[in-house]
Amino acid sequence: QLVESGGGLVQAGGSLRLSCAASGFTLDDYAIGWFRQVPGKEREGVSCISSNDGSTYYADSVKGRFTISSDNAKNTVYLQMNNLKPEDTAVYYCAPKVIRRRLCSNEGHEYDYWGQGTQVTVSS
Numbered sequence: 001q002l003v004e005s006g007g008g009l010v011q012a013g014g015s016l017r018l019s020c021a022a023s024g025f026t027l028d029d030y031a032i033g034w035f036r037q038v039p040g041k042e043r044e045g046v047s048c049i050s051s052n053d054g055s056t057y058y059a060d061s062v063k064g065r066f067t068i069s070s071d072n073a074k075n076t077v078y079l080q081m082n083n084l085k086p087e088d089t090a091v092y093y094c095a096p097k098v099i100r101r102r103l104c105s106n107e108g109h110e111y112d113y114w115g116q117g118t119q120v121t122v123s124s
Contacts, residue, residue: 004094007118010084018079018118020094027051027070031097031104032077033111034068036090036120045106046092047079057104061087084122091117 006018020032033048047068048057056068067080077094095111097103 002094002096002113002115004092004115004118007092007120009121009123012085012122012124014084014122015080015082016084016120018081018092018094018120020077020079020115022075022077022096025096026072027075027077027096028072030101032070032094033097033104033106034077034079034092034094035108035111036088036092037117038090043093043108044090045108048097048104048106049077050102050104052102055104057106059106081120084120086122086124089120089122091119093117 001023003021028051031050034046035043036046037043046059049068049070065083070077093114095114097110098112099110
């Protein structure tokens with residue numbers, strides 16, 4: 001099970017840190033992805049951290065603003081989000097990659113066991 005937390009309401013330019021805590025399995029056996037979704041749109045891949053070598057992936061829209069990291073001792077992956085923009089408003093989800101599980105991708109169908117999501121709202 002994955003549980004996301006850390007969302008909230010923030011003004012444009014502000015920061016939030018999202019957490020993705022795992023129970024029942026070890027996160028570092030999988031690449032872990034962060035996705036976001038707004039109503040009426042498809043889920044969008046935001047970031048991923050690989051369990052192979054710790055390499056990371058970022059969508060172009062968040063490069064330079066978001067940072068993904070992991071704390072294996074806490075079995076938790078984080079998404080630090082800085083300089084937030086109104087277009088970052090969405091429900092954010094994390095999930096382990098179950099197809100080619102150690103390698104990052106932004107293909108949502110390669111992930112499963114989604115958490116319940118955490119709402120991020122950025123006001124202008």
